[in-house]
Amino acid sequence: xxxxxxxxxxxxxxxxxxxxxxxxxxxxxxxxxxxxxxxxxxxxxxxxxxxxxxxxxxxxxxxxxxxxxxxxxxxxxxxxxxxxxxxxxxxxxxxxxxxxxxxxxxxxxxxxxxxxxxxxxxxxxxxxxxxxxxxxxxxxxxxxxxxxxxxxxxxxxxxxxxxxxxxxxxxxxxxxxxxxxxxxxxxxxxxxxxxxxxxxx
Numbered sequence: 297x298x299x300x301x302x303x304x305x306x307x308x309x310x311x312x313x314x315x316x317x318x319x320x321x322x323x324x325x326x327x328x329x330x331x332x333x334x335x336x337x338x339x340x341x342x343x344x345x346x347x348x349x350x351x352x353x354x355x356x357x358x359x360x361x362x363x364x365x366x367x368x369x370x371x372x373x374x375x376x377x378x379x380x381x382x383x384x385x386x387x388x389x390x391x392x393x394x395x396x397x398x399x400x401x402x403x404x405x406x407x408x409x410x411x412x413x414x415x416x417x418x419x420x421x422x423x424x425x426x427x428x429x430x431x432x433x434x435x436x437x438x439x440x441x442x443x444x445x446x447x448x449x450x451x452x453x454x455x456x457x458x459x460x461x462x463x464x465x466x467x468x469x470x471x472x473x474x475x476x477x478x479x480x481x482x483x484x485x486x487x488x489x490x491x492x493x494x495x496x497x
Contacts, residue, residue, distance in 0.1 A: 297321045298495065299334035301361070303351040305376060306342035307479070314481035318492055328360045336495060337364050340481075341376030342441065345401060346388030348380050358394065365396055368472050370497045378446060378468070378475035387444050397470060399448035407461040413443040418458045418466075418478075426455025426469055427497060428476070428490045438466075438476075438483040438490075446477060472497075 300312055302324045315322045315338075323330060331337055339361065341348055352358055365371055373381045380393050385401035393401075404412050419435040429436070445464040448454050456467035456476075467476045474494060480487035 297323060297334050298336040298338060299331045300324045301331060301337065301339045301357060302326045303339075303341075303348070303355050303357055305340065305348055305351065307340045307375065307481075310479075311338060311340045311374065311481045314488065314491055315495075318488065318495065320495055326355045326357060328356070331357075331360050332363060332367070332369075334364075334369065336370045336372070336497075337361075338372045338374065339377035339380070340374045341380070343376055344387060345376070345379055345385035345393070345444070346391045348376050349388075349391050349393060352380065352394075361394060362396065365473055370494060371473050372494050373473075373475035374481070375442060375477060375479055378477050379444060381473065381475055382446060382448075385444060396473060397448065397453065397468065397475075398450060399446055399465070401444045402447055403444050404442075404464075405461050410461045413441060414460045415441050418460060420456040420458055420466055420478075423455045426467060428467060428469065428474055428493050429456065430493050432486055432489055436483075436486040438478040438480065438486055440466075440478045442477060 382399045453468045453470045454465045480490040
């Protein structure tokens with residue numbers, strides 16, 4: 297069973313729909329016991345970093361998320377769910393993230409001809425050893441919707457990157473923790489393959 301953490305953030309329904317399409321047993325919940333008993337846990341999200349962290353703390357989910365990670369359960373953050381796994385964000389200075397992974401969330405720099413937020417399909421440059429990307433082509437196209445991006449402290453955890461005005465760390469993997477800045481649930485066959493790979497870990 298896969299638990300999708302419900303903390304009043306957007307995009308939960310589309311993630312649930314994609315997992316159900318793959319035949320997965322899914323529960324959307326903020327119940328700590330249900331989350332801790334799940335085989336896989338996903339933290340989706342669309343919105344502002346500060347709002348997300350406030351909601352996570354108001355739902356008393358911060359400690360639960362740390363417990364899930366510490367016990368070795370495969371855990372995936374998607375979009376805003378990636379960002380809150382890190383230490384802080386330029387979107388809301390002074391608001392600490394979960395700090396499970398080391399790095400910082402920065403605003404995509406303004407550049408001529410580039411629209412922010414970044415909305416649309418971009419190809420990924422893969423490191424070659426990311427478990428989420430097994431069986432995918434060398435430069436899969438995936439769907440992004442974001443104004444802020446990850447700059448990870450440790451380049452070895454970065455398993456996919458893309459360019460949009462700057463180098464964007466698009467997917468990371470550290471032990472049982474996985475995260476994607478893009479939306480696998482909205483990325484057609486490539487995205488479903490990524491979710492399927494996660495469910496098989």
